[in-house]
Amino acid sequence: MGEFNMEEMSLPAIFEQARKIHSMASDSTIDQETLRKGIEALRLCDDRVSKLGLFSSNESKDDVSTANLKYLLVPCYLGELLEKAVQDERLQVLKKSQDQLKEFISICEALELVPEEEMQYSAREAADTLAVQREKKIARFKRHRAAEAKLQEIKERKERRDRSLRAAALSTPVEAGEEDMQDDDGEEEREAWLTTISLAVCKALDLLDMLKIEEQMLHAVKERQSQEGEGEFSREILDERTKRAESWHQKAANRAPFLRPMQPITCATFAQDVIEGRAKASEVHEHKHQPMIFGPASLVGGRLTSARERMAAQVFQPGYRLPTMSIEEAGLREMEMMNKWQERNMKLMEEANSSWHKDGPRTASDDEEAAEEKARAWDDWKDDNPRGAGNKKLTPCG
Incomplete structure (x- = not known):
């Protein structure tokens, strides 16, 4: 934006210039120099409004003239630009x-100009629960959408009236009723500014909530930094780890053309151990499976020097169970289990076949012999045990 001397400009001109800068800051990114000019213009507006005494604490919105309503937005615009x-x-x-x-x-x-509902929420702000906060945000969002829709409606209505006035001016000169149209314009302008102020109230309350949260976070970070005092030390450690990793990759790339190709490593844990220097590639069949460590510990090489680093290393862990063996070892174990199962089945089949050959198949003659042998045994038992022989002691003459 071009240079302009705000001291010589009138209050409406300064406000209009500041409003344009505020619109630019709301719609897209804005450079800091233009932002500084907007802040300076709004501060000058605020100073002139205070000197003129345009607003009083014992007034209501009906007592404020339509021409002065827009100056209520000066502190809001200034807070958003700051x-x-x-x-x-x-x-x-x-x-x-x-x-x-x-x-x-x-x-x-x-x-x-603040809704009664919002006043009730602010009165019990200390006792807000999650449900109350959610209800407050929903109600504020509804008022925000209603204000935007009303402003759009006023804009479209004004455009339609302007088009009709231009068409009428081309056909017939304006005679009676011009004052009524000016009154309508004044009422519409007042309605538009009141709606804009209502929309600005919603935005200001939302921005205040976000700034409070950001302020709490910054205070917490500042307090933590004052307690630890390890900002520069942590940066040095990270730089050292980065240099160590880069040097390892550079050395490996230089050695690669002169080395024999090795067998592929099938275990991700062992590959991590090789990269970080805890194992050698030649020990591929002798390595011990250790859990993979993500984050700072993977650069330190397992040498955690403080409780802070140990806690940081535990944060960046995968959310799934890590493998305890390589794919190659799992395949060998499954093959071993399958061989044992096949050997056992073959042994059972051999035992079943051998017993079947020993017994031989049963025929009808075998069944008849078995029946005759059973009948002979029954006859022998009846001869040895005549009917009633066991009851002799119970008879009177027995």
Whole structure:
């Protein structure tokens, strides 16, 4: 954007210039120089609004003129642009942005422009549960969509009226009713600005929630860094590990043309051990299976020097069970099990066949002989045990 002297410009011109920059920042990326000009313009607007005393704490939205409604958006736009500024100290940026957004919300509350539902939520903010927060976000999102739809409707209605006025002006001159049209335009403009302020309230409340979360995270990170004091040390360790890995790959690439091709390694764990120096490729059949370690430990080579590194190494672990043997070993074990199973089946078949040959097949004559032998045995038993011989002691003369 071109250079302009804001000190010599009027308040509406400065606000319009700042509003254009705010629209650019909302729609797409914006360079920091243009952003700085927008922040400077909005601060100048805020200073002039304060000096003119356009808003009072004992007024309502009906007491504010339509021409001054748009200046209510100055602290909101300023807070949004300050949040996008790039500075070394992010916490200061967040604090300045939150102060402007809170000032905008407090002015809207005094003018009764904040919904009653939102006021109730803010009153019990400390006791918010997840369900209440979800309900608050849903209600705010609905108001946001309703405000956008209303602004679009006002825009389309204004465009249709402008087209009809231009068509009427071409056919007949404007005579009576011009004042009524101006009144309609004034009411429509007021409705549009009130809807824009309602939409800005929703956006400001959402941005305030996000800035609070970011501020809490930055405080936690800062506190942790002050407790550990290992930022530079950790960076040196990471650089050293990176150099070690790069040197290993470079040496391996230099040795590759002069080495004999080796047998492929079928175990991923052993391959990791070879890369990190815990084993040699010649020990392919003698290696011990160790769990694969992802993250910092894989670069350290298993030599964890502190509890912090051990905890970091445990974070980046796969979510599945790692293999305990190679595909080659699993195939050999399955072959061994299959051979044992076949040997056992062959042994059982041999035993069954040999017993069948020994016994021989049964014929009808064998069945008759067995029946006659059973009958002879029954006759012999009856001869040895006559009927009633066991009851002699029970008879009176026995």
